[in-house]
Amino acid sequence: MPRFTGEDMEYLRHGDAPLLLRLFRPEGAGPFPVVVDLHGGAWNNSDRTSSQMRGEIMTAAGIAVAALDFRQGPDGYPTSLIDINYAIRWLKDRAGELNLDGERFGISGASSGGHLAMLSAMRPFDTRYCILKLVDPIGDAAVDAAVRCAGLVAPVINPLSRYRNALVTGRLADPPDWALRVPASHDTYWKTEDAMAEGSPVLALERGDDVATPPTIYIQGQPDEVHIYVDPDTEDSEETEPERFVRGYRKAGGEIELVYADTDARQSPLLYEPLAQFFSEKL
Numbered sequence: 447m448p449r450f451t452g453e454d455m456e457y458l459r460h461g462d463a464p465l466l467l468r469l470f471r472p473e474g475a476g477p478f479p480v481v482v483d484l485h486g487g488a489w490n491n492s493d494r495t496s497s498q499m500r501g502e503i504m505t506a507a508g509i510a511v512a513a514l515d516f517r518q519g520p521d522g523y524p525t526s527l528i529d530i531n532y533a534i535r536w537l538k539d540r541a542g543e544l545n546l547d548g549e550r551f552g553i554s555g556a557s558s559g560g561h562l563a564m565l566s567a568m569r570p571f572d573t574r575y576c577i578l579k580l581v582d583p584i585g586d587a588a589v590d591a592a593v594r595c596a597g598l599v600a601p602v603i604n605p606l607s608r609y610r611n612a613l614v615t616g617r618l619a620d621p622p623d624w625a626l627r628v629p630a631s632h633d634t635y636w637k638t639e640d641a642m643a644e645g646s647p648v649l650a651l652e653r654g655d656d657v658a659t660p661p662t663i664y665i666q667g668q669p670d671e672v673h674i675y676v677d678p679d680t681e682d683s684e685e686t687e688p689e690r691f692v693r694g695y696r697k698a699g700g701e702i703e704l705v706y707a708d709t710d711a712r713q714s715p716l717l718y719e720p721l722a723q724f725f726s727e728k729l
Contacts (some may be wrong), residue, residue, distance in 0.1 A: 449473055450505035454494075457536045458529060458578075460517070465529060467537075468494045470501035470511040471545060478510040479550035479729035480541075481597070482534055486557030488602075488631035489526065490519045500554065500718050507722040509729065510546055512537055516562075520634055523641050524574050530566045531575040534591040539583050550729045552595045554721060557673075560601025564647045567596040568657040595728035596662045597721045600673045603664075603691045604649065605632060606642035607677040614678045624672050648687065651694035659700025663724040664688060665717060667707050 450470050458465040472478055481504055485496045497513035504511045516529035534551060541548030555563030569575055570591040580587050602608055612628035615621055636642045643649050650657055666688050668674060674686050685693070688704060695702045703724075707717050 450502065452501070457514075457533050458581075465517075465533075466494060466515050467533060468497070468501070468513045469544065470505045470513070472505045472508050472510065474508070476510075476545035477541065477547040478508065478545060479552070479725070480510040480512055480537065480546045481552045481554050481725055481729075482530070482537070482563075482593070483511050483513045484516070484530065484553070484555030484559035484562050485513070486555070486559045487518070488628070489523075489558045489562075489635035490631050499715065500556075500721070503715055503718045503722050504725065507726050509722065509725055518635065522634075523636055523645050526562055527566055527569075527572075527575040528578060530562060531570070531572075531591040532578045532580070534566075534570075534593070535576070535580055535589045538589040539580055539585045539587070542585065548589070551593045552597065552725050552729055553593045554597035554599070554725075555601065556599040558602050560598040561603060561605065561647065563596055564598055564601060564603065564662070565645060565650075566591065567593050567660050567662070568647060568650060570658060592658065593660060595660050595725065597724055598662065598664045599717065599721065600666055600670060601664070602673065604646045604677065604687050605636060606639060606646050606649065607679065607687055608632075608672075608675075609636075609639065609642055610678050611675050622671070628672070648691045648694060651691070651698050657698070659695060659698050661701040661728055662695065662703075663721065664692060664702060664704045665707060665720060666704065667717065 452470050456464045483497045485492045494513040494515045501511040517525035538548045553563045609632045612625045615625035692704045
């Protein structure tokens, strides 16, 4: 017998283009706490189906998962955050009919999805992100997109530094493939370095932006030169970007745990089990 059910549903439409989410729910009475899950793909590729493993592991722990499709690629920043913000409010509004607990919401994501998850958690009331009003709300239209906690898996925690690190690495005599691919994906989605800086969780903390800091777990596989590197714009520093973010998050008053795992486990349940344990404790 399956331990969960899965259902695709439309949560938003832009013109003739529907946006879907895949809702995984554990078997049982509910209502269930829910984690909104965001796929990776360098802000340009993939969809909700890549969240299947995380959805199955979370439901085994008694947690519902809403894996989202959202605008990406040339639609550009901040369209993804607008859709994510809307989806969280849409799910909260319909929590009763979907057998979800509208008071227990978390958010997670991998790679670029981890970046979007952290930025959404930090800025649930950003007027740019919550610009869309709920269409035909069935409950309280004043629901917000705040979450209790966030789980990140190898997030692109600083889009600007990764872009510049890729440019520097790409000029090496024999550059790795990732260094040649990364700049184009950033150019397509972010358009400018100013946008990358504005949408960087690392730099938001260092600027002293007014942000939320919910409890967070940051799971990082190693070795991983795409996500673990020293910002080429910093001088005389050996602090990696994950370490830099964790330091800034704690300085801002946030609770965060940085967990390193073997990169070989990246597509393994071993990587996501700490995530499920974290959400079970926080939700």
